[in-house]
Amino acid sequence: MTPALAWGLVAGMAITNIVVRGAPMLVMSRLRLPSVVERWLGYIPVSVMAAIVAVQVLRPDGRYLPLAHNPYLFATLPTAVVYRYTRSFLGAVLVGIASFVVLRYLLG
Amino acid sequence: MRGVRLGLPILLGYVPVGAAFGVAATAAGFTVAQATSCSALVLAGAGQFIGLAALQSSANLTAALVATGVVNLHYLLFSATMSPRTRETPRWQQLLIAFTLTDETFAVNIDDSLEGRADGWSMLAVGAVSWLGWTLGTLAGALAGSAIGDPARWGVGFAMPAMFTALLVGQVTGARTLVAAVLAAAFALVLAAALPGQWPVVLAAVVAASVMTAVPR
Numbered sequence: 565m566t567p568a569l570a571w572g573l574v575a576g577m578a579i580t581n582i583v584v585r586g587a588p589m590l591v592m593s594r595l596r597l598p599s600v601v602e603r604w605l606g607y608i609p610v611s612v613m614a615a616i617v618a619v620q621v622l623r624p625d626g627r628y629l630p631l632a633h634n635p636y637l638f639a640t641l642p643t644a645v646v647y648r649y650t651r652s653f654l655g656a657v658l659v660g661i662a663s664f665v666v667l668r669y670l671l672g
Numbered sequence: 673m674r675g676v677r678l679g680l681p682i683l684l685g686y687v688p689v690g691a692a693f694g695v696a697a698t699a700a701g702f703t704v705a706q707a708t709s710c711s712a713l714v715l716a717g718a719g720q721f722i723g724l725a726a727l728q729s730s731a732n733l734t735a736a737l738v739a740t741g742v743v744n745l746h747y748l749l750f751s752a753t754m755s756p757r758t759r760e761t762p763r764w765q766q767l768l769i770a771f772t773l774t775d776e777t778f779a780v781n782i783d784d785s786l787e788g789r790a791d792g793w794s795m796l797a798v799g800a801v802s803w804l805g806w807t808l809g810t811l812a813g814a815l816a817g818s819a820i821g822d823p824a825r826w827g828v829g830f831a832m833p834a835m836f837t838a839l840l841v842g843q844v845t846g847a848r849t850l851v852a853a854v855l856a857a858a859f860a861l862v863l864a865a866a867l868p869g870q871w872p873v874v875l876a877a878v879v880a881a882s883v884m885t886a887v888p889r
Binding site for chain 1: 677678680681684685700701702703706709710713714715716719720723724727728731733736737740741744745747748749750751752753754755756758759761763766767769770771773775778779780782783786829830831832833834835836837838839840841842843844849852853854855856857858859860861864872873874876877878880881882884885
C-alpha cells in the first residue's frame with residue numbers, strides 16, 4: 565500500500581461522501597416539495613428502520629439463523645418493551661445488549 | 673444536552689466497529705494516521721471497509737472509489753428525507769449534519785424530530801458524539817492492532833440492532849406506519865437473499881413508501 569494510494573482513497577471517499585450526503589439536504593430543503601413527495605418521504609424513515617431491523621435481526625451475518633437459536637430475534641423483545649415504556653434510548657440499548665449476552669449463552 | 677445523550681448509544685456501537693476498521697486498515701498497510709484520518713474525514717462504516725477491501729484486492733483507486741460510492745448511494749435517500757426537517761437550520765449546520773449523516777444518526781434524528789424536539793444543535797451534537805466514537809475507536813484499533821481481539825464477545829454486536837429496534841418502536845405511530853413497517857421488513861428479507869449491502873433496505877423502503885403513498889387514507 566503506497567502512501568499515494570492510501571491518501572488518495574481517504575481524500576476520494578471524503579469527497580464522494582459529503583457530496584452524496586450533503587447535496588439532497590442542502591438543495592431540497594430550499595425547495596417547496598409537492599405534497600405527494602412530502603408524504604412519500606414521510607414513510608421512508610419507518611420503512612428504512614423496519615427493513616434494517618428485519619435484516620440485522622433475522623440475517624445477522626448475511627444468512628438466516630434457525631429461529632429458535634437466534635439470540636438477536638429474542639433480544640429485540642426486551643429492547644422494544646423497555647423503549648416503549650421508558651422512552652429511554654440508552655436504557656433500551658443497554659438492556660438489549662445485556663439480554664443478548666444472556667440469550668446467546670442460553671440459545672448458543 | 674439532549675443531543676449528546678441521544679448520541680451515546682451510537683458511540684457505544686461505533687467504538688468497537690471503528691476499532692475493527694483500525695485493525696483492518698493497519699493490517700492492509702495503512703499507517704495509524706491514514707486509518708484515523710480515513711474515519712475522521714469519511715465516517716462511513718461499510719463504505720470504508722469496502723473501499724479498503726477493493727483497494728487491497730485491485731490496487732486500483734478508481735475501482736475502490738466506485739465501490740464505496742455505490743455503497744453510500746443510499747445516503748441520497750436519507751439526505752433527501754432529512755431535507756424537510758432541516759428547513760430552519762442554517763446552511764453551515766446543515767453541512768455538518770450532512771457530514772455526520774449515517775444510518776444511525778439518521779434514525780436517531782428522525783425519531784427525535786418526530787417528537788418535535790430535534791433542531792440544528794441537537795442534530796449536530798448527535799453527529800459530533802457519533803463522529804468521536806467512530807474516530808477514537810479507529811485510533812484505538814489502529815494503535816492496538818490485533819492485540820484487541822474480537823470485540824464481539826462483549827455483546828456490543830447487538831448495540832446497533834438494539835438501537836434500530838428502539839427507533840422502530842418510536843416510528844410506529846399508528847396503523848399506517850405499522851403496515852409500512854411490515855411491508856418494508858418483508859420486502860427487505862426477500863431482497864436480502866439476492867442483493868448485497870444496503871440495497872435491500874433502500875429498495876424495500878422505496879417500495880413500501882410508494883405503496884403507502886398510493887393507497888388512499
